[in-house]
Amino acid sequence: MDWLERCVPDVEQLLGSYWRKRPVLLRPGNPPSEVLTRADVDALLDGGLLRVPYVGLYTAQGGIADERFCPARVITGQPAEGYVDGAAVRRLIREERATLQFRYVDQWHPPVRELTDGIAERLGRLVEAFYFLSLPGRRGPVHRDDGDLLAIQLSGAKHWQVYAGPGDGDWAPVRAEDPGEPLLDTVLRAGEVLYVPRGFAHTAAAVGDESSAHLTVVVREAGAEHLRSALLAQLVDGLSLPGRPLDDDALLHSATGLLDHLRARLAAATPEEVIGRARPRAYSNRQTV
Secondary structure, three states: OOHHHHHOOOOOHHHHHHHOOEEEOOOOOOOOHHOOOOOHHHHHHHHHOEOOOEEEEEOEEOOOOOOOOOOOOOOOOOOOOOOOOHHHHHHHHHOOOOEEEEEEHHHOOOOHHHHHHHHHHOOOOOOEEEEEEEOOEEEEEOOOOOOEEEEEEEOEEEEEEEEOOOOOOOOOOOOOOOOOOOOEEEEOOOOOOEEOOOOOEEEEEEEEOOOOOEEEEEOOOOHHHHHHHHHHHHOOOOOOOOOOOHHHHHHHHHHHHHHHHHHHHHOOHHHHHHHHHHHHHOOOOOOOO
């Protein structure tokens, strides 16, 4: 199965006309809505094994303290914290209109992992997934994400506004205070997919009479930090030196061998090879909400 084609009606058009250029609303014929259903979410919340930081709740005022939905347990006589209580989560959503976020769903939910692995194989990049459930009304802050987004609307509807991307390569994935006029102003409905290019500012709010659930698939891209790490790993690959040279001559011999190895590796390295090594390790270091 080609998971990317289940999200994108015309992959070549997306990559050629929209990728890193402008947002677009997509209507795939067979969207992967089954990878995380509301029944799945209820079962996960009530199963007793879901833990923070894979789960978060937040309102317009900020994140809700974990202790408010993760009561302490006792396991083999020892306190165990961080386990999610489904009833507490639902109460906070209902009474405080909190938004529920499942983080890095690809790491712990096999159907979503199959989706992200398939897209990662197709695009040659690290791919992660986040789930959002929110009641109508509250709009999130305008912000930029460190990755290309495919927002898959699973149920309900969400009003999105997408603005221009950053002006240069020194941007950071933070709130955008003055993004200008939106490039795309649209309502995303169940079965539709929204593509947001990496770094393009955006905001969204659930609309209509029911809660909104969507899965955001994040396609990460390498930055300078990842390129440096990949190059350093490539340069030292295969290097073998004695851990503690016995005298000055042996130390000089080791230093000479080190430089010779690095020069040879650096001379053989190509930009494409460094990028190829960096992309699968392009994890974001941004803190969760």
